[in-house]
Amino acid sequence: MTLLAFLLGLALGIGFWLWQRQRLQRQLKQMLGVLQTDASSTAMSVVSRLRQEIAQANEHRSQLEERLQTWRRLLEVAPLGYLQVDEENRLLCCNDQARHLLQIDRWEPRQLRLLLELVRSYELDQLIEQTRHQQKPTIQEWVFHPPCLDGEAMGEVRSLTLRASSWPLPHGHVGVFLENRQPLIELAQSRNQWFSDLAHELRTPLTSIRLVAEALQGRLENPARRWVEQLLHETNRLINLIQNWLELSNLEKNPSKSLTxxxxxxxxxxxxxxxxxxxxxxxxxxxxxxxxxxxxxxxxxxxxxxxxxxxxxxxxxxxxxxxxxxxxxxxxxxxxxxxxxxxxxxxxxxxxxxxxxxxxxxxxxxxxxxxxxxxxxxxxxxxxxxxxxxxxxxxxxxxxxxxxxxxxxxxxxxxxxxxxxxxxxxxxxxxxxxxxxxxxxxxxxxxxxxxxxxx
Structure with missing residues (x-):
């Protein structure tokens, strides 16, 4: 009886243990199923959001590239020249107007070459260095003399009066806008020459009028004499104006030759x-x-x-x-x-x-x-x-x-x-x-x- 009771208890214990084990296994399977389902949905959510962010980044990049291309096209057709150099003064970009003004013909885009190799201009180099050192916009005007290797064509090379406006950029880069001031200079010179020619032509008749007025001044009585005196005064004023203009034009044309x-x-x-x-x-x-x-x-x-x-x-x-x-x-x-x-x-x-x-x-x-x-x-x-x-x-x-x-x-x-x-x-x-x-x-x-x- 004792052995039978022991065996019966052992069988019951083993049965209960097996039942508990199966029950625990079923619970573990259920938990694993739930976990697998949650992990799958979380992974799907992360992938979805990642794809969405990538799509937005690509869209933003496309917009930036479109804007960049727009600005590049604007710089190409702009009436002002533009060039940009890096921290070592290598030319990064240069529009057609700047190429024409500085006569740059040995450079291609994305070709890194020193600006000094392409443009021999001390004033431009100094402007860039000053802008980079002071980190503030700078404006400078100077006369640019293009180089000429052909002796026969030297007489056809024309100097240009340029005005440059520089701007400091990140990482030591400098951007420079170039404006051709030569047409304005020539227009002012043409205007002054026209005035000088007119002054030369007016000086002779005005001198004749003054001589006549001086002759009449002592022969007339008032009120006619007062009118002649007024005429003489205004004539002298015009002669002084013409003389001053001619003197100013001569000083401007030949400043050193006008001095002793x-x-x-x-x-x-x-x-x-x-x-x-x-x-x-x-x-x-x-x-x-x-x-x-x-x-x-x-x-x-x-x-x-x-x-x-x-x-x-x-x-x-x-x-x-x-x-x-x-x-x-x-x-x-x-x-x-x-x-x-x-x-x-x-x-x-x-x-x-x-x-x-x-x-x-x-x-x-x-x-x-x-x-x-x-x-x-x-x-x-x-x-x-x-x-x-x-x-x-x-x-x-x-x-x-x-x-x-x-x-x-x-x-x-x-x-x-x-x-x-x-x-x-x-x-x-x-x-x-x-x-x-x-x-x-x-x-x-x-x-x-x-x-x-x-x-």
Missing amino acids: YQSLELRSLIQSAWQTLEPLAQQKQMCLAYVGPDTLWIRADEARLTQVFLNLFDNSIKHSHRQGTIRVEVTAREAQVLDSEGTVDSPPFSNASDQPDSDASPSLIQIDMIDTGSGFADSDLPHVFKRLYRGDPSRQKSQGTSEPFTLVGSSGSGLGLSIIQQIIQAHGGTVQARNHPETGGAWLQIKLPDHKNLS
């Missing part, structure tokens, strides 16, 4: 010009204040430089307040004081004791002429050196006892400051106009290079 250099003592030259106009200054009780070296020798054209000071003094006297002061400051600087542009920005009021020794050989001579008038109208400042430009009295910036600086010079022709600029540029210098922050009057700043070494 000689050694001049600058302070004596300034004092001489002031003494010529001192009777006009005495009428307004005005005086001259000179600050600078007692003796400073320069090489310049005496007649031209005297004309500059006469014109400036005349304008300052006319447009300054009564009992005012015209201040002339002369500063001589050595080469190490010059800034990156070759100029010096000295303070407007410096002491004479601060001036360098007169025996030194300065590289730059700066002349600041400051009056106590109403100065330039703000709207006139960008145009003060343009030919025939005259300030509009209705746009004056203040209502004082003096008139605003009218930019017309002693003759009232509107060419006074234009002639001054041409004379200073012919000497290799620069002239700037502004209003002085302390006096409120006109401030003309002239910078002349040292020409002592000229023979």
Whole structure:
């Protein structure tokens, strides 16, 4: 009985164990089935989303490629030239207009070659380097001389006045837009030549009219005499205008040939010009204040430089307040004081004791002429050196006892400051106009290079 009970218990236990095992296996199969179903659906979801993202990425790429092609086509047909270089100044792209302007004919797209191999232009190379170094847009204008290897065709090669606008790009790349300014230059030259020819033709009949008016002036009685005097006054004004225009055109065409250099003592030259106009200054009780070296020798054209000071003094006297002061400051600087542009920005009021020794050989001579008038109208400042430009009295910036600086010079022709600029540029210098922050009057700043070494 005991053995039978043991066997019966063992059989029951084995049966129960088998039943539990089968039950557990069925549960595991069910769980595995569920897991397989979930994994399959998850995998299908990931694949579906991946395919959708790929499709969207391809669509976005197609749109970008379409835009890129559009911009490339626009650059190709643009009236401006465009080129782009990488961080090593290798040419990456160049449209047809840039090829034509720079005469690039040995380059194909996707062919990496140094720009210097294709275009010999120091100004363009400097512009690109400056833009890359400063990381800001830059504009520069220069005359481009295309290379010519054929001696017979050298006479047909024409130089071009180009204006380049550069833009810094990522990774050290630089893009440059090129504009051909030569047609505008030639148009301006043609216009000036036409005016000069017309001035030549008008000078003879106007001289004849003046001679007749002068002859009639002493033979007529009033009121006819007053009419002749008015006629003579206007005739002289026209003759002065024509003479100024011809003088300006001659300075512009042949700046160096129009000058006769000689050694001049600058302070004596300034004092001489002031003494010529001192009777006009005495009428307004005005005086001259000179600050600078007692003796400073320069090489310049005496007649031209005297004309500059006469014109400036005349304008300052006319447009300054009564009992005012015209201040002339002369500063001589050595080469190490010059800034990156070759100029010096000295303070407007410096002491004479601060001036360098007169025996030194300065590289730059700066002349600041400051009056106590109403100065330039703000709207006139960008145009003060343009030919025939005259300030509009209705746009004056203040209502004082003096008139605003009218930019017309002693003759009232509107060419006074234009002639001054041409004379200073012919000497290799620069002239700037502004209003002085302390006096409120006109401030003309002239910078002349040292020409002592000229023979």
